[in-house]
Amino acid sequence: MAAKVPTIAQCTVSLHHDRDIMVEDLSGYLARNRNLVFPHRHNFYHFLLFTKGAGYHSIDFETFQIEAGQVYFMAPGQIHSWNFEGDMEGFVVNFDPDFFKTFLLRADYLSTLSFFSGIMRDGVFVLNDSILPIAEQILENLNKEQHNKEFARASLLYLFQLLELQHKPSAYAEANVYNHLLLRNFLNLIEQHFKQLRLPKDYAELLYITPNHLNALSKEFLGIPAGEVIRNRVILEAKRLLVIKDFSISEIAYELNFNDNSYFTKFFKKIEGITPEEFRKQQQ
Numbered sequence: 001m002a003a004k005v006p007t008i009a010q011c012t013v014s015l016h017h018d019r020d021i022m023v024e025d026l027s028g029y030l031a032r033n034r035n036l037v038f039p040h041r042h043n044f045y046h047f048l049l050f051t052k053g054a055g056y057h058s059i060d061f062e063t064f065q066i067e068a069g070q071v072y073f074m075a076p077g078q079i080h081s082w083n084f085e086g087d088m089e090g091f092v093v094n095f096d097p098d099f100f101k102t103f104l105l106r107a108d109y110l111s112t113l114s115f116f117s118g119i120m121r122d123g124v125f126v127l128n129d130s131i132l133p134i135a136e137q138i139l140e141n142l143n144k145e146q147h148n149k150e151f152a153r154a155s156l157l158y159l160f161q162l163l164e165l166q167h168k169p170s171a172y173a174e175a176n177v178y179n180h181l182l183l184r185n186f187l188n189l190i191e192q193h194f195k196q197l198r199l200p201k202d203y204a205e206l207l208y209i210t211p212n213h214l215n216a217l218s219k220e221f222l223g224i225p226a227g228e229v230i231r232n233r234v235i236l237e238a239k240r241l242l243v244i245k246d247f248s249i250s251e252i253a254y255e256l257n258f259n260d261n262s263y264f265t266k267f268f269k270k271i272e273g274i275t276p277e278e279f280r281k282q283q284q
Contacts, residue, residue: 005079005244008036010044010094020099021152023142026050026090039081039243039283044094045110046074049127049135053088057081061239062120069132071163072124073115079240091139093156103153112184113164119187119222122167131166135159182207183221186214187229194233195257200226235271238264242280249276 013033014022026048039058050070056063058081059074066084074080076097100110110116115123127135138159145151189203197203203226204214211226218226234256241252253264268276 005039005041005240007041007043010042010096014094019146020096021146021149021156022092022094023139023146023152024092025143026053026088026092029092030084030088037082039079041077041079041244042074042094043076044096045076045099046080047093048072048090049139050088050090051136052090053084053086055083055085055088057083059120059123060236064124067126069127070124071115071127071135074123075116077240079243091136091143093139093142095156100153100157103150108188110160111188113160114167115163125167127163128166131162134162138162179217179221182209182214183217186218186226190230190233194230194237195255198230198234200230203230231267231271235268238268238276239279242276243283252276 010020010022013029013036014024048071050066051068053066053068055066057066057072058064058079059072060078064070064072106112115125138155142152142155145155185207186203189197189206193202200214200218201211204211207214215226218224218229222229224232238252238256241247241255247255249265250261253261256264258264258267265275268274268279272279274282
């Protein structure tokens with residue numbers, strides 16, 4: 001089965017193959033990886049800050065125009081491509097999934113940050129004028145001292161906390177801690193169980209709340225019902241499978257736990273307006 005969207009390992013794009021973090025200026029990174037414009041995935045976390053340049057980039061089939069001060073975050077497995085225009089400047093940070101494993105008391109800390117939610121509107125945003133110069137200075141220092149793992153961990157976490165202060169949606173900031181935790185746990189549970197559990201009541205039961213409470217929470221903070229959040233994750237996985245390898249529609253339906261491929265096709269078309277085969281042809 002031929003791979004359509006390759007997975008890029010950190011050792012193939014980083015200057016130092018023996019490190020679990022890489023921090024580099026964007027222009028140098030692109031000069032070394034100038035051919036990496038095709039759709040691809042990473043097996044590492046990927047963070048980028050643009051300070052100059054134009055064009056666009058795509059993450060999980062959503063396209064974003066580039067502007068100065070924009071950052072984006074990607075988790076392993078997300079599909080990415082870019083089309084840059086002119087001189088590009090900024091910083092790139094790549095780090096392994098286990099980079100913070102022995103450093104944090106909470107192993108799931110990254111998943112509590114809004115920009116690591118897996119929702120693309122949370123993973124791409126523009127820094128305000130007060131935070132941008134601080135972020136640039138932190139990344140400049142990281143670029144020089146990335147060989148010092150403890151310094152790199154502490155600096156990167158400090159940067160993430162600064163960005164969270166700016167980016168955390170106002171609704172999050174105003175919500176009590178309990179509701180914030182419920183929402184984060186709901187998203188994490190979807191990530192774990194979306195292939196098997198498709199109904200809000202299933203997740204409400206795992207969260208020990210009522211389906212109505214979960215639906216109200218989802219509408220308030222995400223702007224859509226809980227059922228739609230679940231379906232969107234199923235659709236995203238279907239899109240990934242449609243472009244990653246030459247899976248048949250029946251194989252994808254089976255992987256996503258649909259009873260048959262006709263039901264899967266109806267499900268996909270109802271949400272996307274086109275069939276899985278038509279989506280695959282568009283991507284090709």
